[in-house]
Amino acid sequence: MADTDYSYDYKIIWDAVTSKIKDPNEDLISTEEYNLWFSQLEYHTGKENTIILSVPSAFIKDQIIQRYKKIIETEIEKILGKKLSLDFEIRQKNKEEKIEEKIIKLPERRRTLLKKDYTFDNFVIGENNAFAANACIAIANNPGKSYNPCLIYGGVGLGKTHLLQSIGNKVHDTFEDYKIVYVTAENFTNEFIQAIQNRETEKFKRKYRTVDVLLIDDIHFFVNKTETQEELFHTFNALYDSEKQMVFTCDRPVSELKNISDRLRSRFERGLNVDLQPPSFETRCAILKRKVIQRGKQVSDEVINIIAEKITTNVRDLEAALIKVIAYSELVKKQVTKEIAESLLSDMSKNVSDKKNITIETIQEKVANYFNIKQNDLRNKKRTRTISFPRQIAMYISRELTEFSTTEIGEAFGGRDHTTVMYAIQKIESKMKTDPTLHKITEHLIKEIKGE
Ligand SMILES: Nc1ncnc2c1ncn2[C@@H]1O[C@H](COP(=O)(O)OP(=O)(O)OP(=O)(O)O)[C@@H](O)[C@H]1O
Numbered sequence: 001m002a003d004t005d006y007s008y009d010y011k012i013i014w015d016a017v018t019s020k021i022k023d024p025n026e027d028l029i030s031t032e033e034y035n036l037w038f039s040q041l042e043y044h045t046g047k048e049n050t051i052i053l054s055v056p057s058a059f060i061k062d063q064i065i066q067r068y069k070k071i072i073e074t075e076i077e078k079i080l081g082k083k084l085s086l087d088f089e090i091r092q093k094n095k096e097e098k099i100e101e102k103i104i105k106l107p108e109r110r111r112t113l114l115k116k117d118y119t120f121d122n123f124v125i126g127e128n129n130a131f132a133a134n135a136c137i138a139i140a141n142n143p144g145k146s147y148n149p150c151l152i153y154g155g156v157g158l159g160k161t162h163l164l165q166s167i168g169n170k171v172h173d174t175f176e177d178y179k180i181v182y183v184t185a186e187n188f189t190n191e192f193i194q195a196i197q198n199r200e201t202e203k204f205k206r207k208y209r210t211v212d213v214l215l216i217d218d219i220h221f222f223v224n225k226t227e228t229q230e231e232l233f234h235t236f237n238a239l240y241d242s243e244k245q246m247v248f249t250c251d252r253p254v255s256e257l258k259n260i261s262d263r264l265r266s267r268f269e270r271g272l273n274v275d276l277q278p279p280s281f282e283t284r285c286a287i288l289k290r291k292v293i294q295r296g297k298q299v300s301d302e303v304i305n306i307i308a309e310k311i312t313t314n315v316r317d318l319e320a321a322l323i324k325v326i327a328y329s330e331l332v333k334k335q336v337t338k339e340i341a342e343s344l345l346s347d348m349s350k351n352v353s354d355k356k357n358i359t360i361e362t363i364q365e366k367v368a369n370y371f372n373i374k375q376n377d378l379r380n381k382k383r384t385r386t387i388s389f390p391r392q393i394a395m396y397i398s399r400e401l402t403e404f405s406t407t408e409i410g411e412a413f414g415g416r417d418h419t420t421v422m423y424a425i426q427k428i429e430s431k432m433k434t435d436p437t438l439h440k441i442t443e444h445l446i447k448e449i450k451g452e
Pocket residue numbers: 025122123124125129154155156157158159160161162163251287290315316319
């Protein structure tokens with residue numbers, strides 16, 4: 001049989017990879033970059049172990065290879081558990097496309113700020129999130145009037161961003177002329193720093209103090225950023241006085257945030273504070289069923305039950321497990337049986353139970369041995385590069401291999417602040433993208449710590 005007779009459909013993998021790269025929470029590339037480059041890529045076909053993408057020109061092809069091939073391949077491997085190669089096909093331009101190229105389209109407001117899938121319709125309400133979800137629906141129906149401000153808090157992957165953006169999408173649909181701004185606390189901080197540098201603080205103030213709805217994600221990032229807190233405090237007062245809606249999200253109750261000014265803390269606590277809990281088994285099943293329908297796929301109830309039983313951590317992990325099962329079924333062109341689902345997910349639930357067994361102390365011991373330094377050095381205040389770099393690696397690995405929060409990790413490293421831990425994690429993650437040696441070292445250490 002000729003090679004071309006085989007058909008491998010990797011479309012679902014491609015969709016999963018692009019939605020991950022596009023997700024601002026993953027912090028892989030900026031939204032602007034994504035819109036610029038990835039909008040030019042289309043899934044074309046699949047060959048054995050190869051995804052073929054179509055691109056409009058050789059130039060775009062070269063740029064994609066240079067800039068994003070590595071990221072794409074890494075994400076494919078993470079999702080599928082094996083490597084696939086990328087190949088490109090240059091598509092023929094038709095007349096319409098040529099004309100369109102000349103028109104520079106301004107990005108749609110909603111597309112750049114809000115993910116269109118994050119709607120209330122796509123959000124499954126269970127006992128764990130009913131209070132928060134209903135409050136958000138009430139806010140979206142009556143912005144500035146019902147609960148102002150509102151703060152949604154809860155652990156990783158439980159739907160905070162989804163709810164926050166659903167408010168934005170719903171207000172956008174109902175009140176066409178409302179100015180809605182969605183921003184992560186990190187971007188708000190960066191924009192503010194930039195505004196100071198460029199002497200454009202007036203412009204910054206105008207942008208944020210004239211909105212109808214302000215949605216700020218992950219306010220725990222403001223910890224220790226005193227000037228940004230000050231600016232936010234004044235923004236808050238201006239919006240509050242003119243009855244404009246504000247909604248915030250945070251990874252913990254505001255009372256547990258250290259190094260936030262008291263007056264800002266009291267502002268966050270002033271309105272409604274609602275929490276999100278992990279979903280129950282029944283809600284996990286309902287979420288999985290909704291996601292299956294959203295993707296236009298079919299998965300048996302038996303398999304849904306197995307996923308919901310095995311993945312109990314959060315909704316993000318639940319979705320990842322579902323993608324794995326669907327991808328498998330599409331690749332082998334068979335329905336997934338109970339036995340196959342169990343074996344496909346054994347790795348994922350093993351990760352969860354592994355996470356519970358690994359201690360930060362073990363990580364510190366292995367990292368200190370590897371770099372030939374004293375274990376205690378990782379916990380003291382020394383800042384020399386010979387100590388601080390291994391310390392950052394150990395913090396990164398602690399986040400990867402344990403379920404401790406960044407605050408708890410900071411405590412274990414000599415009482416450091418959680419933002420220091422977040423900085424260390426981000427630094428190692430971004431360095432690993434360009435430094436293959438560092439990538440190998442961390443991989444080696446992770447394997448050793450896991451005893452593999
Ligand atoms: N109740 C739900 N119904 C449907 N999908 C959900 C629900 N809760 C969470 N999700 C999905 O789970 C994924 C993670 O949710 P989201 O990003 O909103 O979590 P988060 O709490 O903001 O996490 P993080 O703290 O890591 O930013 C998203 O794809 C979201 O659509």
